[in-house]
Amino acid sequence: MKFDMTLALADKPGQLLRALEPIAKNGGNIISIIHERDKPVEGYVPVSLVVDFPSRQNFRNAINELKNLGIAVIKSEEVVEKVRLTFILIGITDLKKIIESRIEGVEIIGLEILTPSLNKVSIKLDVETHAEAVNILVDHLRRLAEDQNALLIAPIYA
Amino acid sequence: MRLLIVGFGFIGRELVKALRDKMSFLRSIDRDFKVVGIVDxxxxxxxxxxxDIDDLNKITRLSEHRDYKLGGTALDLLGQNLCDIMVEATPTNIKDGEPGLTHIRLALSRGIHVITPNKGPLVLAFRELMNLAERNECALLYEGAVAGAIPVFSLVRECLQGDKIVRLSGILNGTTNYILSRMFFEEISFEIALKEAQEKGIAERDPSYDIDGIDAACKLVILANALMGREARLNDVRIVGIRGITQEAISLAKRANYAIKLIGTIDRGLEVAPKLVPINHPICVHGTLNAIHIETDLAREITLVGYGAGKETISAILNDLITVLRKRGMSKFSSPKIV
Structure with a gap:
């Protein structure tokens, strides 16, 4: 999992190497690094990194070790890669249950409904979610459809 | 080599026509090639x-032939080792695989090469039949059983020998694809599209085998077992058919640049269900076309498109026949190994 970090390093030789040690020790793979040596602020140089850690625990360990070394961590957050998915549900009777679905990391960004006089109601649901929540979302929608005797049409590779 | 054709329905008759047209080519591969028996x-x-193949093309029923032996069965001929190759083309029966399963078991146990487009025996007893073929050093080829003329098994067997297939998805039923395509392009209801398919002979009078996803699920089981080394059975497939698809759902999908297609997928599990497919995805083909999308560790993605039923299936059967004829006298046949 990827993390976006900004460190403030003292503008002295050897500081970058010192900061990278806890990252390497915790299995961090540096994807990008920007070392802005020409923009020191009060003797500190900002260094922005994107690092791929094996787990959140590895990331937390690296941050703690950086702090113990007296290195200021200005920013540290997980890079969440979001995917947009479209679903169609046919025959849903209780729309409220879809709208009120609360799944962590899943956001409904679009809803289109066709209510023909003869046929069942058809709903197109557009959601934005992080990749890890896709299976949870599909299972949730499938259960919801089954409960209401409705048909869920999921994207081909969801 | 001596060929026995078991089954003289649509496929059997079309095969006889193709054999008549290609006989000189087949004899250029094996000058002793001949059809010695046909069973209905x-x-x-x-x-x-x-x-005499020309004689056969003048009749519609085998019983019209002067030498027809009423009451004889395929087992009589197989039991006497009167042939080297059998094309088993009796109707598919997914309940117990019969009569095809018994024909194939007997042929393989006697070292007779088997070519079959019959899904039933392959769905029910794939591993057993492959082991039987291996033990008796003969071929069991079944290109026509899945997606008709699309050479998926031959492609993997000959051209992807070092690849591991990690996922496979496809449109494996032409009837449902025809219905969904008509709903997509003509904006007609499911009921009208089905009726139209029945009138054109694309759908059966009882269309449940196709529209409830059972046919596609059978093909998925064969693909999973043959190409990915699974031990899948029909019960392992999560199946949802296309009966519930409304015109409104198709319109909503279309406006968002998707088509609804009945997709078979082999991933962690096996599933046949209607899915939203981006209209620019290579698998998004229309009409009665089938498509198979293979994802492998080395080649990454390969898509095959072609006709999945009808007389195009003869192409697959003939290719299997030529494969056997070309390998005659060479080292023993063995089942392809899966990476």
Missing amino acids: SKGYLYNGKGI
């Missing part, structure tokens, strides 16, 4: 010197 549900024709 009530009897058979047998001539050890070879049946």
Whole structure:
């Protein structure tokens, strides 16, 4: 999992190497690094990194070790890669249950409904979610459809 | 080599026509190639010197032939080792695989090469039949059983020998694809599209085998077992058909640049269900076309598109036949190994 970090390093030789040690020790793979040596602020140089850690625990360990070394961590957050998915549900009777679905990391960004006089109601649901929540979302929608005797049409590779 | 054709329905008759047209080519591969027997549900024709194929094309029923033996069965001929290759083309029966399963078991146990487009025996007893073929050093080829003329098994067997297939998805039923395509392009209801398919002979009078996803699920089981080394059974497939698809759902999908297609997928599990497919995805083909999308560790993605039923299936059967003829006299046949 990827993390976006900004460190403030003292503008002295050897500081970058010192900061990278806890990252390497915790299995961090540096994807990008920007070392802005020409923009020191009060003797500190900002260094922005994107690092791929094996787990959140590895990331937390690296941050703690950086702090113990007296290195200021200005920013540290997980890079969440979001995917947009479209679903169609046919025959849903209780729309409220879809709208009120609360799944962590899943956001409904679009809803289109066709209510023909003869046929069942058809709903197109557009959601934005992080990749890890896709299976949870599909299972949730499938259960919801089954409960209401409705048909869920999921994207081909969801 | 001596060929026995078991089953003289649509496929059997079309095969005989193709054999007539390609006989000189087949004899250029094996100058002794001949059709020695043809069996239908009530009897058979047998001539050890070879049946005159031109005679056969003048009749619609085998029983009209002067040498027809009423009451004889395929087992009579197989039991006497009167052939080297059998094309088993009796109707698919997914309940117990019969009569095809018994024909194939007997043929393989006697070292007779088997070519079959019959899904039933392959769905129910794939591993057993492959082991039987291996033990008796003969071929069991079944290109026509899945997606008709699309050469998926041959492609993987010959051209992807070092690849591991990690996922496979496809449109494996032409009838449902025709119905969904008509709903997509003509904005007609499911009921009208189905009726139209029945009138054109694309859908059966009882269309449940196709529209409820059972046919596609059978093909998925064969693909999973043959190409990915699974031990899948029909019960392992999560199946949802297309009966519930409304015109409104198709319109909503279309406005968002998707088509609804009945997709078979082999991933962690096996599933046949209607899915939203981006209209620019290579698998998004229309009409009665089938498509198979293979994802492998080395080649990454390969898509095959072609006709999945009808007389195009003869292409697959003939290719299997030529494969056997070309390998005659060479080292023993062995089942392809899966990476």
